[in-house]
Amino acid sequence: MQKLILVVFFCLIYSVVAFSQFGIGNSVLKKKAEQVLKNKLSEKAEERREGFDTLTFNYAIAFLDKTASFENKQKGEGLVRAAGFLIQDDKPKSDLDEARDVYEFGRLNYSLGNMFMAEASLNSAKYSYEQLNATSEPNYYKSIGILGLLYSDMGRFSKAEEFTTLAKEGWLDLQGDESIGYLAELNNYLVLQINMGNYLEAEKFTEELAEKLNRTGEENSLPFAIFLNNQAILNQYMGRSDRALELIQKCVSVAKEGLSENNGTYLQFLTNQAILEQENKQLEKAEETFNKALTLQASRAKLGKKSDPDYAHMQSNLAALYVEKKEYDKAEEALLTALDIYKSKFGENHLTTAETQSDLGNLYRFLEENEKAKKLLQDALYTKERKLTKTHPKVIQGQEDMALWYWQNKEIEPAKSYYKMVMSASLDFIKKYFPALSEAEKTKYWEQLKPRFFRYYNFALSEHRENPELLSELMRYRLATKGILLTSSTALQNAIFNEDDPELQKLYLQWIDQKRQLANAYALSKEEIEEQSFNVDSLERATNTSEKQLSAQSDAFSKAFENQNFDYQLIQENLEETDVLIEIIQYPLFDQSLTAKNGYAFIAMRKNQETPAVVVKTDGDLLEGRYYAYYNNVIKQKLDDQYSYDQFWKPMESIVSNSGKVFISPDGIYNQLNLNTIQKPDGKYVIQDVDIRYIGHPNDILFDNKERNQSGKLAFLIGDPAFNSETISQLPGTKKEIENISKFLSKEVTVQQYMQKNATESNLKKVASPKILHVASHGFFLEDQNLQDNLMGIQLQYIQQNPLLRSGILLTGASGDKASGSGQSFNQEDNGILTAYEAINLNLMNTEMVVLSACETGKGDVKAGEGVYGLQRAFIVAGAQSLVMSMWKVDDTATQKLMSSFYQNRLNSRDVAGSFRKAQLAMLKEYNHPYYWGGFMMYSR
Known part of the structure; x- marks a missing residue:
């Protein structure tokens, strides 16, 4: 029947043309034909109209730089609407019919981009339904919903939120929380929150929407594809680029089943995929996807492509790829093309226009075409400030763009003014977003924010x-953000142990169990995972969700962040008169943009000093490459060191002269070398002239040492493991080491020893806040370039994702003889390999000191401003107040002597760091080369 009516419809059109050609256009025959068709169409339209009123909705679609909408039309709806307009000239209409026509006219204008006409018509339709007391009509809430989208497109977010909320709640009351109307408006509210920068709020709605779409069987529908796209964009904004790419790939796959390749919505999804491929550094794939989208768009639009916003959208995002590939002429051409289209289509004062102005302005700033850049950046910021809230991330980015322009043009006062607003807002972002993120998500979010x-x-x-x-x-922002990921992790741990909340502790135990399951799963081979039908990805997601719930419920990070000291002068006041503290900052050098070259700043603070002293080295790449390699070589080969002094210590020497204690808060490569071992031109070592104390953060100076007296009365000593291996050598010196230090410790605490068959991973995991934890065994750390298919049975894919799996300690039962996890079961927790990933879950909240008397326990992935991701980080997060660790493969006999001397010194002094230095100086007399005594470093609060 539908095909028949369409044939009649097109025949009528042909007949009208024919009658006009032969001069009989007003004939009786023509009128009769029109009437017959109108009757047929009216009959069919009325039959289906009510259903279409209920089933057709506009879904907001999030993009990385704009919002669009997709109208989900049901089959045959075009016929109904064509019929509606065709038969409306002479048939009597009810008031409800009139209201419906006004709605249709508004909807049509919205789809055509006629925003003001659409707004007037839809508001008129809304008013009509209200006057008719017909607010239960589907089109009433559809009018409101489209108004919400319209206001969002126009950047009028408060109005958008008002109308979208009204539509969402209306559909909930009218048809329930699984109705298409409710799900559509829930989606639109989600996108609105993304556009407003309320990412945590948006994430709550993704979870609700995903659950309802799955329950209603919409997994293969276009609305579900749109949801996947929106979820992908939210993940990207929150720093989860890899997850965002997975979601958009699934979105494109679902959409391809329901849309043709040249459909505008499909092309927009494809463009988002290209952007996310670029974000994940898959540049060749990104360019291939962009070109595919552009080709499809050109074939779709033909002659009209130069005025199509979708074409502009692709061009503006392709420009970012050209910039990354250093093809600046192509980038400029693409941005100019996009900007012309946006201005023509949306006008000068639209957010989409502003975003492209920002991109083009920053390109000109980079190319030092300063006058062009200034006008574009100013215009963009003006639009953003008018359309968005003062603290919207896009406004803050626009302000930083202006700060950089003024700095580049030597106008320092306005640059300072803009940067003051920018940096204050950035700290607020951290306080607002970090509490409800897992550590992995915090890491990715911080990776996006820290370039600022x-x-x-x-x-x-x-x-x-x-x-x-x-x-x-600078020092204020440094104090706020140095080790920020570590701060958030330790804050969470502290909160769980200190809060009297059974539900929170139950959730914590669930999280710990999930992490233990993951640690075991990582040690299974692919075959064993398949045999046990185990889903590692599912467990990872569940673990991530538990951690986020813990963070959100405990408010631990936000409280820790609020209480954190940002005032470097308070630190100065707590230094002794002769002390100096040096904060080392590793940072990428800026030349129009951040470069791949690193610099180092050494900022020295003394008591009563008005302004800190500063020394800057701009050859950080040499420090991290050539000179560190040289330092490592002379240590391992036990040679004299002729160059390290000039490179690593001399820059600081002038600002530490005439000092007592020198507190070093390291960063970058300074996390990987021991300044005490640097040989001076007179042949002496730095340790002989300078009392260096390593701290993790300048605020460690404020730590109340009296708190250490509250720690327990137990020393937990574990060492001399019995390895199940021909390739892992036994360590007889560790037995003597444990026995010797037990004699000293037994005078003040209860000592528990675990050696040989008892030196197991499971026994170590039972530790509960001892005063002292001492581990004497083999340690390991594997660099990226040395990664094999697996490490101690842990699969390569997991090792690459998490640096905490690359370092650890070997205990009883460890075996390096097998190349896989063969023979292990999923429930086995005691394989003799304690990774840093597992160590982070130890209970050390009241532990005064942890000593890792093993090789390379201080090694790990070094991240600027964050320290070392390895055993060092794991034991600090677990709660250790002081930590002794090694930087290279240490001598067994020399280590035993050093540790015995240290514990003997410690008996007679509360100065733990001073006792350790005294032991090293004593060793220097017996073993002149630092290879024997300088491998261990102490970090102490």
Whole structure:
């Protein structure tokens, strides 16, 4: 029947043309034909109209730089609407019919981009339904919903939120929480929250929407594809680029089943996929996907492509790829094309236009075409400030763009003014978003945000001489963000142990169990995972969800962040008169943009010092490459060191002269070498002239040492494991080491010893806040370039994802003889290999000191501003107040002597760090080369 009516419809059109050609256009025959068709169409339209009123909705679609909408039409709806307009000239209509026509007219104008006409019509339709007391009509809430989308497109977010919320709640009351109307508006509210920068709020709605779409069987529908796209964009904004790419790939796959390749919505999904491929550094794939989308768009639009916003959207995002590939002429051409289209289609004062102005302005700033850049950046910021809230991330980015422009053009005062707003807002972002994220998500979010701090460091360090207040601000931001990921992890651990909340503790135990299951799963081979039908990805997601729930419920991070000291002068006041503290900052150097080259700033603080002293080295790449390799070689080969002094210590020597204690808060490569071992030109070592104390954060100076007296009365000593291996050598010196230090410790605490068959991983995991934990065994750390198919049975794919799996300690039963996890079961927790990933879950919340008397326990992945991701990080997060670890493969006999001397010294002094230094100086007399005594470093609060 539908095909027949369509044939009649097109025949009528042909007949009308024919009658006009032969001069009989007003004939009786024509009128009769029209009437017959109208009757047929009216009959069919009325039959289906009510259903279409209920089933057709507009779904907001999130994009990385704009919002669009997709109208989910049901089969045959075009006929119904065509019929509606065709028969409306002479048939009597009810008031409800009139209201419906006004709605249809508004919907049509919205789809055509006629925003003001659409707004007037839809508001008129809304008013009509209200006057008719017909608010239970589906089109009433559809009018409101489209108004919400319209206001969102126009950047009027408060109005958008008002109308979208009204539509969402209306559909909930009218048809329930699984109705298509409710799900559509829930989706639209989700996108609105993304556009407003409320990412945590948006994430709550993704979970609800996913659950309902799955329950209603919509997994293969276009609305589900749209949801996947929106979820992907949210994940990207929150720093989860890899997850975002997975979601958009699934979105494109689902959409391809329901849309043709040249459909506008499909092309927009494809463009998002290209952007996310670029974000994941898959540049060749990204360019291939972009070109595919552009080709399809050109064939779709033909002559009209130059005025199509979708074409502009692709061009503006392709420009970002060209910039990354350093093809700047192509980038400029693409952005100019996009900007012309946006101005023509949306006008000068639209957010989409502003985003492209920002991109083009920053390109010109990079190319030093400063006047072009300024106008574009100013116009973009003006639009964003008018359309968005003051603290919206896009406004803050626009303000930083202006700060960089003014700095580049030597106008320091306005640059300072803009940066003050930018950095304050950035700290607020951290406080707002971090509490409800897992550590993995915090890491990715911080990776996105920290380049802003690096750019500010460059600005402040270049201008602080004429503007000393910049140095104070730099230190404020440094104190707030150094080790921020570590701060959030330890804050969470502290909260769980200290809060009297059974439900929270139950959730914590669930999380710990999930992490233990993961640790075991990582040690299974692929075959064993398949045999046990175990889903590692599912467990990872569940573990991640538990951690997020813990963070959100405990408020631990936000409280820790609020209580954290940001005032470097308070640190100065707590130093002794002769002490000096040096904060080392590794940062990428800025040259129009952040480069791949690193610099190092050494900022020295003393008591009563008005302004910190600063030394900057811009050859950080040499420090991290050539000179560190040289330092490592002379240590291992036991040679004299002729170059390390000039490179690593001399820059600081002038600012530590005439000092008592020198507190070093390291960063970058300074996490991987021991300054005490640097040989001076007179042949002496730095340790002989300078009392260096390593701390993890400048605020460690404020730590109350009296708290250490509250720790327990137990020393937990584990060593001399019985390895199940021909390739792992036994360590007879560790037995003597454990026995010797037991004699000293037994005078103040109860000592528990675990050696040989008792030196197991399971026994170590039972530790419960001892005063002292001492581990004497083999340690390991594997560099990226040395990764094999597996490490101690842990699969390569997991090792690459998590650096905490690359380092650990070998205990009884460890075997390096097998190349896989063969023979292990999923429930086996005692394989003799304690990774840093597992150590992070130890209960050390009241532990005064942890000593890792093993090789390379201080090694790990070094991240700027975050320290070492390895055993060092694991034991600090677990709660250790002081930590002794090794930087290279240490001598067994020398280590035993060093540890015995240290514990003997410690009996007579509360100065733990001083006792350790005294032991090293004593060893220096017996073993002149630092290979024997300098491998161990102590970090102490």
